[in-house]
Amino acid sequence: MEAVVSEDLVKIYEGGVKALDSVSLSVKSGIVFSLLGRNGAGKTTFLRIMATQLLPTSGRGYVLGHDIVSEAGKIREKIAVIPQESRPMYILTVKEHVKYFLMMRGLPMNEASQRSSRIIRDLGLEEYSNTLCMKLSGGLRRKVLVAMAMATEAEILFLDEPTTGLDPLSRRLVWDVIQRASRSGQTIFLTTHYMDEAEKISNEIAIIHSGRLLASGTLEELKKLTPYKLKAEIPSDSIRIEELSEYGRVLKLGRRIIVYMADEESSRKLHNYCISMRTPVTFSPLSLEDLFIKLVGENEYS
Amino acid sequence: MNIAREIRALNALVLMNGLKPIVRSPLWLVVELSFPLTLIFFISLYASEKAVSEALIGAAISLMTLSGLALQSDVVWLRVELKFQDMAVASPISPTTYMLGLALSELAYSSPAILLIMVLMILRGMITLGSIPLILLSLMLCWLFATSLGFYLSTKITDLRHIWALSSLLSVLISMLPPVYYSIELLPEWARILSLIIPTTHAALLAKDAVSLTSLTLLNKSISLTILLTWTITLTIIAAKRSTWREK
Numbered sequence: 001m002e003a004v005v006s007e008d009l010v011k012i013y014e015g016g017v018k019a020l021d022s023v024s025l026s027v028k029s030g031i032v033f034s035l036l037g038r039n040g041a042g043k044t045t046f047l048r049i050m051a052t053q054l055l056p057t058s059g060r061g062y063v064l065g066h067d068i069v070s071e072a073g074k075i076r077e078k079i080a081v082i083p084q085e086s087r088p089m090y091i092l093t094v095k096e097h098v099k100y101f102l103m104m105r106g107l108p109m110n111e112a113s114q115r116s117s118r119i120i121r122d123l124g125l126e127e128y129s130n131t132l133c134m135k136l137s138g139g140l141r142r143k144v145l146v147a148m149a150m151a152t153e154a155e156i157l158f159l160d161e162p163t164t165g166l167d168p169l170s171r172r173l174v175w176d177v178i179q180r181a182s183r184s185g186q187t188i189f190l191t192t193h194y195m196d197e198a199e200k201i202s203n204e205i206a207i208i209h210s211g212r213l214l215a216s217g218t219l220e221e222l223k224k225l226t227p228y229k230l231k232a233e234i235p236s237d238s239i240r241i242e243e244l245s246e247y248g249r250v251l252k253l254g255r256r257i258i259v260y261m262a263d264e265e266s267s268r269k270l271h272n273y274c275i276s277m278r279t280p281v282t283f284s285p286l287s288l289e290d291l292f293i294k295l296v297g298e299n300e301y302s
Numbered sequence: 303m304n305i306a307r308e309i310r311a312l313n314a315l316v317l318m319n320g321l322k323p324i325v326r327s328p329l330w331l332v333v334e335l336s337f338p339l340t341l342i343f344f345i346s347l348y349a350s351e352k353a354v355s356e357a358l359i360g361a362a363i364s365l366m367t368l369s370g371l372a373l374q375s376d377v378v379w380l381r382v383e384l385k386f387q388d389m390a391v392a393s394p395i396s397p398t399t400y401m402l403g404l405a406l407s408e409l410a411y412s413s414p415a416i417l418l419i420m421v422l423m424i425l426r427g428m429i430t431l432g433s434i435p436l437i438l439l440s441l442m443l444c445w446l447f448a449t450s451l452g453f454y455l456s457t458k459i460t461d462l463r464h465i466w467a468l469s470s471l472l473s474v475l476i477s478m479l480p481p482v483y484y485s486i487e488l489l490p491e492w493a494r495i496l497s498l499i500i501p502t503t504h505a506a507l508l509a510k511d512a513v514s515l516t517s518l519t520l521l522n523k524s525i526s527l528t529i530l531l532t533w534t535i536t537l538t539i540i541a542a543k544r545s546t547w548r549e550k
Contacts, residue, residue: 051392054549072548073394081392086385091323103314104403105393106307132326148389158392 315403370448
């Protein structure tokens with residue numbers, strides 16, 4: 001079954017800003033799905049529409065088979081959200097946040113208490129359980145919000161940049177919890193700036209730019225969208241950019257030149273050329289970040 | 303509607319936005335009490351015993367009204383600053399339960415002050431068993447009216463600074479300026495007529511009548527009750543139907 005489906009979704013805000021331009025997307029149940037995009041690409045708008053917080057201008061959307069406009073009540077029983085830039089209440093403890101949020105969703109106090117203790121332990125927040133949120137660091141506060149959403153055990157979790165501000169270890173703890181939730185059948189729809197996050201925990205990924213969906217699928221499927229398999233990175237001040245085009249597609253990013261290559265033969269030739277020019281070069285397989293830069297970069301400058 | 307679930311949601315909101323913050327920051331209880339008690343103190347210095355009794359009734363009505371209006375700031379703060387309302391919208395809680403829960407949490411701040419005012423009224427021999435229903439009805443309608451007004455306005459405003467200004471202005475217009483703390487008879491004719499538009503004037507008239515500070519005819523009492531009810535029902539319907547829950 002499809003967890004989230006959008007058909008030609010359009011959102012035009014008051015003032016005429018087009019945030020979504022005919023976005024059609026489908027997310028299977030029980031997977032971790034990441035929506036990638038630059039700031040202002042339309043990620044949050046899409047998430048908020050599907051999470052029934054915002055009405056679309058046109059198009060259709062379905063969450064677990066329910067229409068996002070006419071059946072929002074049924075959807076809200078089955079989802080939970082962490083909004084971007086949300087903050088906990090400083091005057092409540094970590095446990096109180098999770099427990100009261102569950103009670104607000106209708107859970108009995110005992111069950112809410114047990115569930116909150118469990119998720120607090122899973123997210124490594126045990127030592128802060130009775131600490132007021134005003135005394136927590138920014139990253140820990142973000143983790144409290146993740147705990148609130150996770151504890152709901154909702155069928156779909158919409159997480160808008162859930163790991164922003166977390167240290168690397170905390171990010172991995174959150175990833176673990178997200179993946180565990182997915183293994184137990186929950187669907188996770190998240191937006192993120194972090195390519196490594198999307199690459200590591202997502203089953204499927206979509207890339208959005210200026211309100212338009214550029215690509216969607218598994219990482220392997222996305223990599224097939226480009227003929228390139230390898231990339232080389234060269235400092236831009238050490239070589240003339242025109243001389244590199246015979247080895248592959250060349251992109252200048254600040255002080256770096258990126259060369260995308262289709263095969264190992266091209267990389268061997270480029271390697272020899274760089275040796276002859278006494279220029280440092282680094283080769284690596286194509287990553288999601290490269291794919292993102294290529295797709296978004298092409299759209300940005302085309 | 304699952305009543306048990308709604309009660310749990312209300313309980314959660316009262317705990318998170320009312321009782322727990324009060325326990326950790328009890329100074330707010332003093333703040334709630336300071337405004338009406340200061341007014342009563344000044345009135346007691348300059349005016350008669352009857353005026354003090356009127357001010358006590360006014361303080362109770364004012365506290366209930368201000369408690370409802372205080373909802374505005376919290377709703378905007380929870381929505382704009384914390385994004386908590388976004389989490390609530392995408393959950394099974396209804397906007398009415400959310401509004402009521404937050405309104406009850408505001409009442410938790412005002413309750414000790416209202417209780418103290420009531421005790422003072424009892425000590426002064428103002429309250430009899432027979433007067434209690436009308437006093438409670440006036441107070442409840444004031445609270446519901448102000449809560450609905452506060453919630454409706456708060457969902458339309460996106461800047462916390464605007465809501466602070468609006469809240470202060472409404473507090474003056476609804477609970478300070480009209481004849482709530484003082485007798486309507488002190489006003490000139492034109493101001494008296496103007497004050498009758500304001501629902502708190504009628505709440506005060508009814509409550510003062512209940513404790514025999516004024517004597518309303520049955521017709522006047524019915525008119526006051528009708529106006530107060532009309533305001534309350536209209537604003538409750540507007541808050542339920544026209545407040546912005548899901549953004550457009």
